[in-house]
Amino acid sequence: MTVIGRAVGQSVRLREAPERVTGRAIYTHDLVLPGMLWGAILRSPHPHAVIRAIDVSPALAMAGVVATLTGEDTADRYLNYGPAFADRYPLARSRVRFVGEEVAAVAAETPALARAAAAAIRVEYEPLPAVFDPAVAVAPGAPQVLHGPKLPWNVAQHTTADWGGVAEGFAAAAHVVEGRFEHGLVAPVCLETNGVVASWDDAAGTMDIWAGTQAPFFARKEVAHLLGVPRERVRLRSVHIGGGFGGKSQSPEPIGICALLARKAGRPVKIVLTRREEFLGGKTDHGKVMHLRSAAAADGTLLARHTDYLVDNGAFTHMGPAYISAVRQRTANLYRVRAAGFDGRLVYTNKVPGGSYRGMGAPQIIWAIETQVDELAERLGKDPLRYRQEIANRPGDVTPQGFRISTCPLVECLEEAGRRIGWEEKRANPKPWRGVGIAAMINPSVGVLYPEGNFANVALTLRADGTFLLGTQAADCGTWQNTVLAQFAAEELDAAVERIDVLHMDTAEAPDDLGSAASRVTFVTGGAAIDAGRRMKAEVAARLAALWAVPAEALEFAGDAVGLPGDNARRLDWPGVAALLGPIRVEGHHVIDLPRADPKTGYGHYAATYGFGAQAAEVEVDPATGHVRVLKVVVVQDMGRVINPAALEGQMHGGIVQGIGMALSEELVLQDGMPVNTSLITYRVPRIFEATEIDCAFIEQPDATGPYGAKAGGEHSINPTVAAIANAVAHATGIRFRRIPITPHRLRDALRRKEARRLDLQPWRRPYNLEVAAVRRLYPAIVFPALKKLGASLQRERPRVTDFDHERPANLAAAIEALNRPGRRAKLIAGGTDLLVGIRQGIYGPDLVVDIAGLAELKGIAVGDDVVRIGAGTTLAEITEDPALHAALPALAEGMELVATQQIRNVATLAGDLCQEKRCWFFRAALPCYKFGGAACPCYAITGDNRHHSVMGAGRCAAPCIADAAPILVALDATVIATDGRRERRIPMERFYRWSGETVLAPGEVMLAVEVPRAGPAQAYEKYAQWRGDFPEASAAVRLRQVGGRLAEARISLGGVAPLPMRPKASEATLLRDGLSDEALRAAAEKVVRGALPLRDNAAKLDMVVAVTERALRRARERLQARPQGEDERGAQE
């Protein structure tokens, strides 16, 4: 037996690193085949509708369109064909069941043409009632989506189990905790959207596919099924994959569609989903309503747990049954529980079908369980960490669901996590608004979830030059899988790891493997790689033994060579072996061969072994805004043996930061089943400022069942993160959340319910509020439906454009001429960060864009003695980088640093910030709202998710002003200078916006510059946004001036809370009357919400705007007081 460690246990670098860091790696998006066409998919705009007719002739009439595909072309074949659950065609037939469902596809010569042609297809729909909430879907009378065999409408599957003694456990309990836990849809958000290239060889009858899929095995099976050809005629090819996380598991829908389209077109076709399509039609995690009950004896022993789940299946069944099985196995296996029961219903709704996302439900279930463990600890008067150690699983345990626990250092993991976070000290002496929380996890290595079993095969070839090629069908989506598999083979052969190349995905070069999912590659495919190494050795030894006439057993594989120990003549390096014996190919196999669990109850040993771990999180809560900052996460993970520390640490970091997103910010927001936050601004994945310190440790107790003792690892990191953060938030605030993510709005709402003091809104101060409040009351039942109907016939059309003319005028006069050219729909473009995005969203439809980015007349910053003049076309980066401007107008310079990202600030202009369209997600989703479609249309924010909308001053449109510069320039008393080419107009910033937030600029008018009076440095801008650079939830700009030691002027302007920047005059008056004491500042800040009329979800913005106002006032006061004596008069000399 050789000593393990030549390759295993080493931080071998990512093999694909050089290609990826240089941009040379080829992903599906990058592929171009000769003669290739571009495909585009037409998707349903309705959550539920009958398809009356589809007319593809307008698309086919377009020059350059080669083929169209509808449900008629797809034969009578379902996707994901399998025994009981097949319910979806590759393209809709006769009915659509969710917004985004694929209805037709087009292949054309260019991507733009394909998109235009898909949009030209005419589909006649008859809308049907739809259902989105799983709890409603199972109630009587709900709209009918689908149902499983012998089940009521909308139930796809119903599984129950009582693994014995649940009722007795609850009857005997000293403490019972019970709770309903909920979360919506979370998306994997791979940076590379789903894409596929399909190429059909008609003569040979074969199909080649390059695609982002984690499992070529399943993709191949699907394509063969849809095409009606033998599996062997379909080949999945190797390509780099830009992230998986479950989002590319099995066979993503575009693969089958693209294959069908390519065969019909007779040419290769490429389909790449847009980011919006990825949210609409890429599978999300399943939403869940989880009802948990846990019972404990007086000494803390967990007597029973019962879990009752409604799992949102979406409109079709994909991963749902596997998901039910995955969530069921989490009922009572983490911690010692005596008895357990489960009731799980998989429920159809008119939403995007659920898929798998890292953890497969575990992060949310563990959050619910760990919340209850904390609650029990509190009831029992025990420390949460010590209590967890008391009830932790231990080696040799058999759980109520039949898991047989082998290696299990859970107690040690908890201990070490506590030590590293400073548990004792931080629990005993918590700092205000700080908290630490702990949570544990269990994950199978690995679950037997596939009908095919759980097997892996690899091919290992010794090539003529003495290198090896390891072929695997499992796809490396970025996990370093290929590196780790090479390490296994190298270790087994005692060969240099560099000697082993890995080819992943290619079904022609590697035998079947179920692919990368469920953390299975290291554990299962790794076993196959070791087996391949073993077989290679046996084959080489047998052949050399015959040649050298020595016993095969005498040959030793060591030091990157093979030979007879002590005999230099009979020792060959690998090139020598290859030269002597020629190429050798072997296959390695590995099967997780366990007795199947009872299919009905799930009772049984589920996996070969189980990994355990603990995470501790420390958070800081801003009570004023509800913002949670994760200060640190400690992860201590039982890994059996660590194969590649660097790779594993990467998995830990990535999973934890995804967990931070899941805990605090990520959720799809739907309006009538349509996701409206389909952008990376509004679907808030963690960015670099959300990245936290992560302390990572592994406990190694090699497990006999794993490859070199390893356990699985890919999903473990995300599993306890949500729970650890939620428990830390509870420690910091005393609040236990029943819904994730814990957004600042929800946290603020919860804190407000605990606070005795209330903000005094005095809505009657704005008489208009009476009218608005009355209309809002009538909105759901009367106004909204009526306007929706009216708008459907009377709405203003906005042309959707795919191309436009672009002109670069030489000077301003030419630009104004172009802008006003008769018969054209011209728009100005400078940074383009609003216009180009808006065109793609369908909110702008110019046929001419007039490029003013380079015009010298619009550029430049001139800091004069009294006035600062900033050209309208000055970029935000130029504003932040100008030292003179910083000194003269610190509020503006600092404020612009908080806008968007470096890339955006580098091109976005001051005028663009002021004139950008509203960011209301209903408007940006091109819903026919008041702003989009005109006065006949409703405002979706009154009834929809309005957390980001205006809390004051809103009438028919509730979209707030999110231009950061707007409140700043109002507070600084700036003037906008605009021209129509004939005369210049000076517009005070305070009058720059109409009540609705539109600018007062005439259609042919161009903003030239902004002039800002210098009034001393006692000015400040404070903003609360969910991530640094995000649009403000609330912002406040302040300017103070003293004359003769007395406050002579206080200007405050608010952003993010009303359709236009608001000046809270009552607050200003308070300051002028009461001065700048802390109390006066607080009082003035609280008065900014006078006259507010919040909507259902945005009351938190009131607190946020009060908080940022107070902060801005304090900072401005500091600056006022920091000024040397005698200088305070300067600003007053106007």
Add this chain to the structure above:
Amino acid sequence: MHISLQVNGTPHRLEVRGAETLAEVLRDRLGLTGTKIGCNAGECGACTVVLDGRAVCACLVPTPRMDGAAVRTIEGVTPAEGLSPLQQALVEHGAFQCGFCTPGVVMSLTALFDRVRLPSEHEIRVALQGNVCRCSGYVRLIEAAKAAALRLAR
């Protein structure tokens, strides 16, 4: 319209459409697929290139404007053989996984290092705030950037 555009020092003459973006031209017309498109809305940073010394999202640059301009892409900052010190640091620190965001990260940091000799961690974060990475958790990205900055400053 016709434009003359320099990419990584190589001049190109192209006929472009008004709506065509720099990202599309680089990828589809010039075959420079190292520049990735992750969102086509300026929100993810995968298409970051350097224009006039500044990091910009190529998906938001109208190509007609590029007449007479010079742009640097990931292909232009990669040595003919081996890796640049920045690339080397990213590899050594295991700073990325799937790699789809990585060219954009390299270009954002290239622009930063060209302007700031030894950037602070805060400046590094500001420079990368527009680059979404879903795999790495950013931790080792920051470490690698700091190490590269040190190496380049020496």
